[in-house]
Amino acid sequence: MEKVKLGIVGLGRLGREHAANINYNIINAELAAVCSAVPEEVESVMKEMNPGYGTTDYMEMFNDKNLDGIVIASNSAFHCKMICDAANAGVKNIYCEKPLGMTLEEIDLIKETVEKNNMNIFQIGYNRRFDQALMSMKEKIDAGFIGKPILIKLVNRDPEWNREALLKFSPTSGGLVFDMLTHDYDVARWLIGSDAETLYGIGGAYGYEGLAELNDIDNCIISIGFENGVMGYMETSRNATYGYHVEYEVFGTEGSLRLGTTPNKDRVVSMNRNGVTTECVKSFFEFWLPTFEAELQDFVDCIQNGKQPKAGLEDAYKAVQWAFAAKEAVDKRTVVSMK
Ligand code: NAI
Numbered sequence: 343m344e345k346v347k348l349g350i351v352g353l354g355r356l357g358r359e360h361a362a363n364i365n366y367n368i369i370n371a372e373l374a375a376v377c378s379a380v381p382e383e384v385e386s387v388m389k390e391m392n393p394g395y396g397t398t399d400y401m402e403m404f405n406d407k408n409l410d411g412i413v414i415a416s417n418s419a420f421h422c423k424m425i426c427d428a429a430n431a432g433v434k435n436i437y438c439e440k441p442l443g444m445t446l447e448e449i450d451l452i453k454e455t456v457e458k459n460n461m462n463i464f465q466i467g468y469n470r471r472f473d474q475a476l477m478s479m480k481e482k483i484d485a486g487f488i489g490k491p492i493l494i495k496l497v498n499r500d501p502e503w504n505r506e507a508l509l510k511f512s513p514t515s516g517g518l519v520f521d522m523l524t525h526d527y528d529v530a531r532w533l534i535g536s537d538a539e540t541l542y543g544i545g546g547a548y549g550y551e552g553l554a555e556l557n558d559i560d561n562c563i564i565s566i567g568f569e570n571g572v573m574g575y576m577e578t579s580r581n582a583t584y585g586y587h588v589e590y591e592v593f594g595t596e597g598s599l600r601l602g603t604t605p606n607k608d609r610v611v612s613m614n615r616n617g618v619t620t621e622c623v624k625s626f627f628e629f630w631l632p633t634f635e636a637e638l639q640d641f642v643d644c645i646q647n648g649k650q651p652k653a654g655l656e657d658a659y660k661a662v663q664w665a666f667a668a669k670e671a672v673d674k675r676t677v678v679s680m681k
Pocket residue numbers: 351352353354355356357377378379380383398400415416417418420439440441467468469626
């Protein structure tokens with residue numbers, strides 16, 4: 343079977359990982375073209391992975407009819423322009439990193455443009471849907487293992503940030519409620535199989551001087567009333583001094599499903615004169631690493647077999663809608679109706 347030829351735009355922190363997965367790990371894919379606005383990044387990937395060609399002009403790739411699909415791993419602020427440029431140039435298969443866009447106007451424009459151009463596959467980078475444990479939770483919920491779901495709890499804590507780095511990152515990221523919770527909006531609606539009817543939020547800037555002045559916060563709690571009656575809450579933080587920490591629980595009429603009650607790095611328990619310790623997971627990359635390969639493998643399989651992705655345009659769109667409603671809820675400390 344012919345390999346699926348992919349071009350990738352964005353070779354930064356995540357794009358390079360995606361390029362490496364395509365090149366080394368996904369056997370039915372070929373890294374045919376790479377692009378970055380930074381020439382040194384292109385040169386470095388060309389040297390290490392030897393793809394078909396490298397460019398700093400993404401339109402060269404979007405106009406290349408030999409490519410079967412495009413992976414977009416640029417900064418979020420460029421997703422809208424790149425998706426629309428690709429769709430209008432006739433690209434039929436796109437994988438794009440989350441979030442879909444930075445404003446409600448952007449996601450409307452993307453939806454309209456993707457639909458107008460009859461795209462085959464549009465996949466969004468909600469990689470947590472490819473985590474083995476979360477997939478197992480989803481299967482058990484759907485099979486009725488916990489009876490009727492009553493509530494979902496999601497905990498998401500980033501390791502403590504360098505203050506200067508956070509103040510630099512904040513204005514372009516959309517802030518804590520928009521950026522950091524984006525995966526949780528998706529996981530919540532995927533696991534429960536329903537959308538939010540109402541969202542309520544509370545939060546503040548507790549740990550980083552200067553963050554509040556940027557209209558951002560570092561901790562919040564959001565409660566969710568789902569359309570199907572399930573209750574939910576999310577708590578998120580940028581202040582976990584001990585490392586990266588996620589937890590999920592879905593509690594139902596017949597039992598409970600839980601993931602990650604303590605963020606252990608591995609199964610080793612160390613004991614010496616200082617006591618008993620376990621090492622902690624240090625970053626999101628370490629925790630979710632296998633999912634980055636799995637989601638791109640699925641993108642390639644979708645192109646090859648004509649199936650639809652697990653997280654598509656509608657999921658991408660809904661998560662951004664949740665983000666804006668949650669932001670309004672936290673900013674105004676009020677209940678926001680999604681209807
Ligand atoms: P980064 O800043 O490290 O890299 C961005 C890349 O985009 C660079 O190679 C840059 O040259 C390229 N780029 C920007 N504008 C361009 C243009 N006009 N033409 C060509 N290349 C251009 O960013 P990072 O951290 O890799 O994030 C990329 C995306 O991945 C973001 O949307 C982010 O939200 C998402 N992300 C997703 C994660 C997940 O867990 N799924 C985790 C981290 C990031």
